[in-house]
Amino acid sequence: MSISPLSCDVAIVGGGIVGCSAALALRKLGKSVILIERDLCGSRSSGVNYGGVRRQGRSLIQLPLAQRAHAIWAKLPELLGAACEYTRSGHLKIARSEADLASLIAYQEKAEPFGLGLQIYSGHQLRELYPWLSERVVGGSLCAEDGHANPRLVSPAFARAASQAGAQLMENTQVIDIEYSNTGFTLKTSTDQIIKAPVLLNCAGAWASFVAEKFNEAVPMVAAHPTMAVTEPLPVFMSLSLGVQGGGIYARQTQRGNCVIGGSRGFALDELRARPSREAIQLVLARSVELLPQLKHANIIRTWSGTEGYLPDHEPVIGPSRTTPGLFHGFGFAGAGFQIGPAVGEVLSELATQGKTSTPIDGFSISRFSRVLSSITTTLGDLP
Amino acid sequence: MTQPLKPVIVGAGPAGIRAAQTLVAHGLRPIVIDESARWGGQIYRQAPGNFARSSKQLYGFDARKADAVLSAMESLLSKVDYRPNTLVWNAEGGQLDVLHEGHTSVVDYTDLIVATGATDRILPFKGWTLPGVFSMGGAQVALKFQGCAIGQKVVFAGSGPLLYLVAYQYAKAGANVMAVLDSSHFSQQIKAVPSLLNQAAVFAKGVYYLAWLKAHGIAIHHGATPIEVMGTQSVEKLIWRNSQGPHEIDCDAVATGYGLRSESQLADILGCKFVFSNAENSWIPQKDLAGRSTIKHVYLAGDGAGIQGADAAEWAGELAGLALIEDRQLQQQTNHSTSSEELAKYLQKRIAFGRGLSMAFQDPQNWARQTTDDTVICRCEEITAGDIRQSAQSTGAQDVNRLKAMCRVGMGRCQGRMCGPATEALLADCTHQSIEKVGRLRGQAPIKPIPFVPSPALKNITPDTEEAN
Amino acid sequence: MHQNTAMVQQGQLVRLVELNRKKLTIYINGVATEALEGDTLLTVILTHQKFIRQTEFSGSERAGFCLMGACQDCWVCTEDGSRLRSCSTLVQANMKLVTPKANP
Numbered sequence: 001m002s003i004s005p006l007s008c009d010v011a012i013v014g015g016g017i018v019g020c021s022a023a024l025a026l027r028k029l030g031k032s033v034i035l036i037e038r039d040l041c042g043s044r045s046s047g048v049n050y051g052g053v054r055r056q057g058r059s060l061i062q063l064p065l066a067q068r069a070h071a072i073w074a075k076l077p078e079l080l081g082a083a084c085e086y087t088r089s090g091h092l093k094i095a096r097s098e099a100d101l102a103s104l105i106a107y108q109e110k111a112e113p114f115g116l117g118l119q120i121y122s123g124h125q126l127r128e129l130y131p132w133l134s135e136r137v138v139g140g141s142l143c144a145e146d147g148h149a150n151p152r153l154v155s156p157a158f159a160r161a162a163s164q165a166g167a168q169l170m171e172n173t174q175v176i177d178i179e180y181s182n183t184g185f186t187l188k189t190s191t192d193q194i195i196k197a198p199v200l201l202n203c204a205g206a207w208a209s210f211v212a213e214k215f216n217e218a219v220p221m222v223a224a225h226p227t228m229a230v231t232e233p234l235p236v237f238m239s240l241s242l243g244v245q246g247g248g249i250y251a252r253q254t255q256r257g258n259c260v261i262g263g264s265r266g267f268a269l270d271e272l273r274a275r276p277s278r279e280a281i282q283l284v285l286a287r288s289v290e291l292l293p294q295l296k297h298a299n300i301i302r303t304w305s306g307t308e309g310y311l312p313d314h315e316p317v318i319g320p321s322r323t324t325p326g327l328f329h330g331f332g333f334a335g336a337g338f339q340i341g342p343a344v345g346e347v348l349s350e351l352a353t354q355g356k357t358s359t360p361i362d363g364f365s366i367s368r369f370s371r372v373l374s375s376i377t378t379t380l381g382d383l384p
Numbered sequence: 385m386t387q388p389l390k391p392v393i394v395g396a397g398p399a400g401i402r403a404a405q406t407l408v409a410h411g412l413r414p415i416v417i418d419e420s421a422r423w424g425g426q427i428y429r430q431a432p433g434n435f436a437r438s439s440k441q442l443y444g445f446d447a448r449k450a451d452a453v454l455s456a457m458e459s460l461l462s463k464v465d466y467r468p469n470t471l472v473w474n475a476e477g478g479q480l481d482v483l484h485e486g487h488t489s490v491v492d493y494t495d496l497i498v499a500t501g502a503t504d505r506i507l508p509f510k511g512w513t514l515p516g517v518f519s520m521g522g523a524q525v526a527l528k529f530q531g532c533a534i535g536q537k538v539v540f541a542g543s544g545p546l547l548y549l550v551a552y553q554y555a556k557a558g559a560n561v562m563a564v565l566d567s568s569h570f571s572q573q574i575k576a577v578p579s580l581l582n583q584a585a586v587f588a589k590g591v592y593y594l595a596w597l598k599a600h601g602i603a604i605h606h607g608a609t610p611i612e613v614m615g616t617q618s619v620e621k622l623i624w625r626n627s628q629g630p631h632e633i634d635c636d637a638v639a640t641g642y643g644l645r646s647e648s649q650l651a652d653i654l655g656c657k658f659v660f661s662n663a664e665n666s667w668i669p670q671k672d673l674a675g676r677s678t679i680k681h682v683y684l685a686g687d688g689a690g691i692q693g694a695d696a697a698e699w700a701g702e703l704a705g706l707a708l709i710e711d712r713q714l715q716q717q718t719n720h721s722t723s724s725e726e727l728a729k730y731l732q733k734r735i736a737f738g739r740g741l742s743m744a745f746q747d748p749q750n751w752a753r754q755t756t757d758d759t760v761i762c763r764c765e766e767i768t769a770g771d772i773r774q775s776a777q778s779t780g781a782q783d784v785n786r787l788k789a790m791c792r793v794g795m796g797r798c799q800g801r802m803c804g805p806a807t808e809a810l811l812a813d814c815t816h817q818s819i820e821k822v823g824r825l826r827g828q829a830p831i832k833p834i835p836f837v838p839s840p841a842l843k844n845i846t847p848d849t850e851e852a853n
Numbered sequence: 854m855h856q857n858t859a860m861v862q863q864g865q866l867v868r869l870v871e872l873n874r875k876k877l878t879i880y881i882n883g884v885a886t887e888a889l890e891g892d893t894l895l896t897v898i899l900t901h902q903k904f905i906r907q908t909e910f911s912g913s914e915r916a917g918f919c920l921m922g923a924c925q926d927c928w929v930c931t932e933d934g935s936r937l938r939s940c941s942t943l944v945q946a947n948m949k950l951v952t953p954k955a956n957p
Contacts, residue, residue, distance in 0.1 A: 040783075043789075045484060047789065106600065128395070232796075233909040257907060269655070278490070285836045296836060297935050297936055300830060300835075302828050302832065421943070431891070432943065456949060514914075515915065516865055518915065519920070521921060522920035523920075525921055530891075531871030532866040532896060532900070534866060558869055618904070618914075690881070764925065766911055797928075799926040803922050834926060835936070
């Protein structure tokens with residue numbers, strides 16, 4: 001007995017923050033939506049990341065998206081019906097050397113037109129304001145309106161909001177095959193469901209290459225895995241979300257007192273699961289204590305990792321397919337998709353309905369990889 | 385060219401000790417990692433060195449068994465690499481991460497026998513986080529390991545063999561036992577007798593404890609469930625009920641527990657597959673009768689992979705050792721004390737006995753349904769049954785890991801040890817699913833809290849080239 | 854020497870046996886407290902007072918639970934800030950313990 005096919009205006013592959021916010025935005029535009037998610041919505045990268053809601057430090061071409069997202073985050077409670085622990089704590093990017101501080105100053109200048117309100121401080125000034133920072137801090141750049149949230153709550157909340165707005169969410173369902181004809185896309189799922197839609201959004205995160213390949217636009221995306229750790233509840237001392245110029249660690253403290261710390265790299269157990277590595281755990285803990293001596297006696301109670309998609313330039317792919325009309329991509333956020341995710345969702349909804357968007361996204365075109373790949377295929381074609 | 389074997393045993397209770405003995409008998413020198421200061425595990429836990437009580441006083445009827453196991457390990461000390469006060473907190477790529485005296489290091493292994501034992505299985509009741517309420521095993525540790533009673537007027541409330549054993553040990557040591565409240569019905573226990581006779585000696589002990597307690601005037605109630613423990617700063621009284629209605633006992637301490645739950649976090653981290661055990665109503669690591677897990681060269685022995693008791697733990701430890709020897713094609717000892725076949729037969733009998741135990745000792749009827757919203761379930765994070773129900777309802781969580789992400793149950797320092805079984809039962813009840821269907825809380829490193837310490841192996845801290853989020 | 858009021862406060866645990874052990878002194882929240890060699894920190898604390906710590910969230914008092922290093926409800930601090938699990942740590946003379954209060 002076969003299940004009858006379903007039709008909708010827009011089919012979405014992937015139920016992370018990008019896919020779910022796109023679904024929500026599309027419902028507000030009156031479009032019918034079916035979203036297919038292999039696991040539970042918001043359970044992958046969108047749900048296990050650090051939780052930084054940060055504009056500072058992004059490449060300049062991401063800042064228009066980040067600013068658009070900033071406005072969405074401002075109304076998160078109304079949008080989702082829940083606060084999800086979102087707070088504008090401020091984000092401080094720490095410099096551990098004069099060279100790093102110079103980089104922060106240079107970024108502040110370049111980013112000035114975008115209105116992030118960045119303020120540079122010396123190490124001395126920072127320790128006056130935040131005595132819990134160590135002498136290793138040479139200076140820093142503060143973005144007062146950046147902050148953090150609980151990703152475990154935010155991403156599923158987008159899914160629930162989309163569902164309540166009338167999007168059909170199919171969880172624990174994998175897309176097995178996608179075909180395209182002049183009538184649009186036909187998706188086949190692991191539950192033997194056929195879904196037909198004229199528009200398809202590829203929001204499959206670290207696994208989006210699967211969809212891209214189906215339409216002859218494979219991208220050189222690799223998976224990477226952060227190492228995350230959380231402490232027992234501690235007296236609240238960290239009032240900011242922290243990052244480090246040049247890499248290192250990122251750290252924040254929740255209202256309940258747990259310090260969430262991330263950095264370095266983990267490893268994949270398999271295609272779907274990842275784990276922090278022992279070296280990374282030790283490294284991240286050592287670096288944290290260097291900057292935050294108050295952590296010296298704290299205990300770590302849990303570690304975890306996730307899977308994130310990285311393209312060679314660490315910029316995402318956002319925008320129309322190079323090969324197939326009606327297909328739009330939004331993936332590959334290189335571990336920095338949480339803050340801009342909701343804006344990408346809105347942009348995708350605009351692309352899906354109007355074919356264009358008000359936010360500049362040319363720099364994220366999938367076409368930027370085609371020349372590389374076609375030159376490789378040409379070379380291979382020349383081989384005997 | 386064959387590399388030398390590096391067998392490691394995690395746990396030095398009866399299973400770990402017999403595994404060590406077996407490997408040594410076959411010419412191997414295993415590392416034995418023990419979280420405690422002295423070998424023996426929980427059941428044969430040794431008191432600190434300067435304590436004076438005899439084996440008989442500490443272990444009662446089990447004194448001979450305890451002595452045998454403990455002296456076996458003592459004679460092995462020069463033949464194994466014994467690492468006490470050492471916590472295994474993670475495993476990766478053929479190596480264990482261990483914590484000893486505040487410092488972390490790595491232990492290589494080629495073969496691993498996981499004998500991590502068990503802790504009490506808890507079903508909360510209102511007020512159970514008050515000072516003065518301890519687990520059944522905890523009450524036993526207080527007496528055995530520290531010579532203390534948990535209070536001046538102690539009530540034992542729960543189910544399982546430990547209930548009568550610890551109450552008996554307390555009364556015998558001169559503690560004031562106010563009552564024993566068994567959630568099982570006596571009629572169930574009668575029905576279980578034929579299965580329980582598979583381990584006649586063990587059964588006889590249980591009968592003895594019950595009879596002794598009665599003979600010494602200690603009130604024993606069946607079908608008895610704790611409702612609420614009350615007190616301003618600590619336990620002052622316990623409200624409980626049976627078929628006749630609610631009752632009150634004046635007391636200052638309550639020991640509670642409903643059987644045991646396996647410490648299976650290391651098996652989980654190692655990637656062992658788990659199966660649902662109907663007998664135990666919980667997920668346990670999968671193993672064959674010899675103790676082979678689904679991971680090559682990883683063996684499971686004792687209560688850490690399904691509750692079978694101390695005697696079975698000894699057999700399982702031996703079997704696991706023999707399986708390791710066989711799998712590595714080493715020379716089998718022909719004069720080995722007990723053959724694998726005999727051991728397997730004992731284990732089968734124990735499994736039959738175990739079925740009897742499940743019949744004899746049952747949870748409070750409809751525990752989940754009867755538990756009020758204001759009962760704290762996750763004591764670390766202070767999450768109530770109401771929080772759990774509300775979260776399941778508003779988020780649609782059907783799986784216990786999703787529930788954990790949504791409402792924080794199991795996110796505290798103990799990582800779900802105390803609240804796991806109760807959370808599974810509550811989620812199953814409010815989502816109308818079986819316990820099997822709601823899943824189990826996954827083990828994550830560190831297995832227990834570890835401090836921020838520099839590793840001796842860590843040299844220069846070089847910056848990454850990437851920042852994220 | 855007068856009895857410090859804290860020392861006459863009712864404890865939770867009751868010493869039944871093994872009373873003939875060497876005495877030593879540790880400090881709990883600054884107060885000199887008698888311990889016996891072989892005691893765990895939990896035993897010393899709970900033979901003198903009813904609780905070990907206050908929780909971070911509700912400030913409720915806790916006195917440990919499992920006594921075997923599983924429940925993690927018995928962590929205390931030393932005066933220099935290090936954390937110790939009291940049920941699995943044996944006393945040493947002159948230890949200076951602090952029983953954690955709820956976060957302000």
